Amino acid sequence: MKMPVEGIKAILFDWDFTLAYTLQPEMSHIERTAVLFQHVGIRYPVADFRAARESLLADIALGRIDGTVKPQTRWEIMNFYRQMLIRLGHPDTSRELAYRIYIAYGHLPTTLYDDVVFTLQKLCQTDLVLGILSNHSTTVRPVMENLVGAYIPTAHITISEEVGVHKPSKTIFQRAANRLHTPAAQCLYVGDNLNVDAIGAVEQGLYGGGIWLDRANVGTVQDIPAQVHRISMLSQLLDFCS
Template sequence: MKAKEHITDLFFDLDHTIYDFDKNSALTFHAVFSDLKLEGTQDFMTHFKPINDYYWEKYAREEITHDFLRYGRLKDTFEAIDVNVSDEHIYHIADYFIENLTNYSHVFQDAYETLDQLKSKYRLHIITNGPEKVQEKKLKNSKLEHYFETVTNSEKAGVKKPHPGIFQYALSQANADPQNSLMIGDNIKADIHGALNVGMDVIWFNEFQLENADNITEIHHLKQLLDLL
């Protein structure tokens, strides 16, 4: 049964929701590790994922800078897999990662088909905590730009999700009312609780089927949005 009939504007997170950050990251790291002839990195991504999430949460709370995030997540991951890498190489890998991640353009399954259908019914937008230039390249290289009428990032808004200010900024840029707007994202704190706190409706992209204690409307695949919207 279709729901959410009052909705006119859909706001999406980018990384881990549309853009397959983990897959593209793995390809980027594989390339730089091969160049550096680093051994023992086969379990790197398994450890990097939760460590990266931890650093992004600290970044969202304004506890660390983006530069420290870039360094710290790598330093901690190499320590977790017991691979000795100099600070010089860590900074090199951090720079390489940012410069080359956008060369990979994998999106989640059915992303284009889903966005094609949703764009015919709603105005689509992006809200992201990622750096402006990097996110713009992701959208361009993944051929996602044309789907979205506005793109709000934390640099433009001056605050990061889940701060109400970034959602209010995005709503203002889109000339959208919160009661007619819906946020779709993977992060329960930054995307879902942040949007709820400004009066938006939400759908949680719960790819890994984590516990849904608040009984929030959720999907496990992007195409499921078409059953709800």
């Protein structure tokens, strides 16, 4: 077997927009957010969500409020939801409601990408150990088990809310590797986020390699670690295993 880094024994995958997508693959972030809020009974026009998000991003950029334009941790995501509720003029802006929205994401209709089953089947024919590492709520675990449990054991799934840390923390990358009983240096991580997933796995998690799954075909990015590689379809991962 030829891997991008010698000695790779395990491959771990991100979940959202790597193995699976919620609702429709081409749906915009703001459209998906509107449906998510509707799932817990909060209904506003998509245009209102768009205006609320633009206001929030402007305030973050100007330093008026703490926050990030690309939240990863549970706190960051819940804070984003609370700020959206404020800007929508919703009467309830509590942490309790924000958490309900946070866990509701795992209940949205979820579908595997067309190239996932084929790729996992092929990888299962090798000696590689497979796992999942996802920044997500615990509500997504049954979905993962149902959709890919035939290829990835339950014990090999690491979810940020369950362990209390999030990517790109070194701790969660190493805990995920430990669940696969594989040293981090012998692990390869595949995800759609170049910085959090592919680069994070290498620079923070000390993984042997990171694969950026660029499904949007953004293109080549300069000045990335030598152990980080780009693919545009998950099935191209098999090229590293031939």
